[in-house]
Amino acid sequence: MSAFDLIAGVLLVASALAAVTLKNAVHAGLALVGNFLVLATVYFALEAQFLGWIQIIVYAGAVMVLFLFVIMLLFDARADVSTGRMPWMKWVAGGFAAVFFLTLAYAFSALGPVHPLAEIKLAGGLPGPLGQLLYGPWLYVVLLIAVLLFAATVAAVVLVQPGVRGARKKPQVLEREREQGEVGR
Amino acid sequence: MSYYLLLSALLFAIGLYGVLARRTAILIFMSIELMLNAANLAFVAFARASGNLDGQVMALVVIALAAAEVAVGLGIIVAVFRARSSTSVDDLAELRG
Numbered sequence: 001m002s003a004f005d006l007i008a009g010v011l012l013v014a015s016a017l018a019a020v021t022l023k024n025a026v027h028a029g030l031a032l033v034g035n036f037l038v039l040a041t042v043y044f045a046l047e048a049q050f051l052g053w054i055q056i057i058v059y060a061g062a063v064m065v066l067f068l069f070v071i072m073l074l075f076d077a078r079a080d081v082s083t084g085r086m087p088w089m090k091w092v093a094g095g096f097a098a099v100f101f102l103t104l105a106y107a108f109s110a111l112g113p114v115h116p117l118a119e120i121k122l123a124g125g126l127p128g129p130l131g132q133l134l135y136g137p138w139l140y141v142v143l144l145i146a147v148l149l150f151a152a153t154v155a156a157v158v159l160v161q162p163g164v165r166g167a168r169k170k171p172q173v174l175e176r177e178r179e180q181g182e183v184g185r
Numbered sequence: 186m187s188y189y190l191l192l193s194a195l196l197f198a199i200g201l202y203g204v205l206a207r208r209t210a211i212l213i214f215m216s217i218e219l220m221l222n223a224a225n226l227a228f229v230a231f232a233r234a235s236g237n238l239d240g241q242v243m244a245l246v247v248i249a250l251a252a253a254e255v256a257v258g259l260g261i262i263v264a265v266f267r268a269r270s271s272t273s274v275d276d277l278a279e280l281r282g
Contacts (some may be wrong), residue, residue, distance in 0.1 A: 001188055009192050022204030039222055046189070046233045046243050051225075051248075058248055063218065063255050068260050071211060074266045086275075094260050100196035107188045107253030114234040122233065125241050133242050145249045152253035153282055159260035161266070164259055 004045060013036045029064060036060040044149045048125035189230035196223035208274040210262050214255075221251050 015038065037060040043052035069173035123129045136141055203216025225244040232240025233236060266272050 005188060009188070012192060013195060013199070016199040016219055019219060020199055020207065020212075025209070025212060028212060028215065032218065034217065036222065039226065042189070042226065043229055046229050048229045048232070048244070051229060051241050051244055052247060054245065055225075056251055059218075059222070063222045063252060066255055067211070067215060070262060074211070074272065075209075078216055088210060090206045094211075095199040096205060097202035100201055101194055104194035104197065105191055107186060108194060111187075114231065122236060125232075125238070129238055130241060130245070131279075133238055134245070138242050138246075141246060145246060147251050149249065152256045156256040156260040158246070159264050173232065 007043070008038055012042070017141050024073060026068065029068050029071060032067075033060050033064050036064065043125075047122045050125050050127045050130050052125075187195075189191075190227055193223045193227040196220075196226065199247065208273055208275055210265070211259075212272055213274065214258055214262070218251060221247060 015031045015035040018162060019028050019035060022028040022031060033127060040052040040055040040060070040115075043055055197220050200216045200220035203219060204213050207213045207216060225247050228244040228247070230239040232238060232244075252256075262272055265277065269276065273279075
């Protein structure tokens with residue numbers, strides 16, 4: 001374990017803790033950006049260069065900008081708008097997370113040593129070797145992701161349109177209501 | 186490798202704490218992103234340990250999935266806020282039996 005591993009680990013845990021405990025939502029979002037950036041450097045260290053850059057562009061760039069936009073659009077940066085209904089929830093959550101971590105740690109420690117392949121073929125995780133996998137054995141997954149992203153785009157546009165939020169009445173229902181209105185007159 | 190696996194487990198547990206302890210939908214959502222990233226870290230660590238790029242491809246898939254999830258989830262949060270002027274999960278309890 002090198003010094004880089006230690007420093008990166010401390011930074012990752014500290015920024016993650018800040019992201020889930022800070023009261024100000026914008027501060028929590030910025031802590032999360034820091035977490036993503038440190039994680040990208042860890043990816044570089046683990047021979048995943050392309051993934052590291054994607055992490056910076058997609059997560060620290062696009063996703064967090066969306067988050068900060070929505071936070072600043074909807075709230076005046078208050079994190080916990082309604083507290084106090086379940087004040088004991090923090091302790092329950094902490095205990096639950098601790099038990100979960102211990103379980104995972106036990107599972108990982110029970111793991112046998114991973115045998116590397118005869119030849120390490122990571123090639124630094126550059127786009128070339130990754131692309132050969134993506135457009136080879138993983139092609140159907142890539143196509144499914146394309147469908148998913150398309151559906152998500154349509155859903156996001158439809159969800160935020162003001163007119164379509166309420167249930168639309170069928171034409172027959174509208175006609176019946178109009179008739180009843182005329183009878184009432 | 187086990188160091189990064191433990192780190193991934195710790196990050197996942199912190200995200201779990203955030204999901205359970207936060208009371209605002211958007212902050213719960215941010216904690217979920219933290220958990221997705223922890224899983225990605227485990228994928229990359231395994232890819233490094235076994236010398237196989239498939240783990241990194243899977244992490245890419247997770248990132249694409251998270252992008253789609255953020256688009257839809259934030260759309261839902263904005264729509265809920267317009268209808269109820271609150272996204273506190275304590276106030277959105279209409280579905281309980």
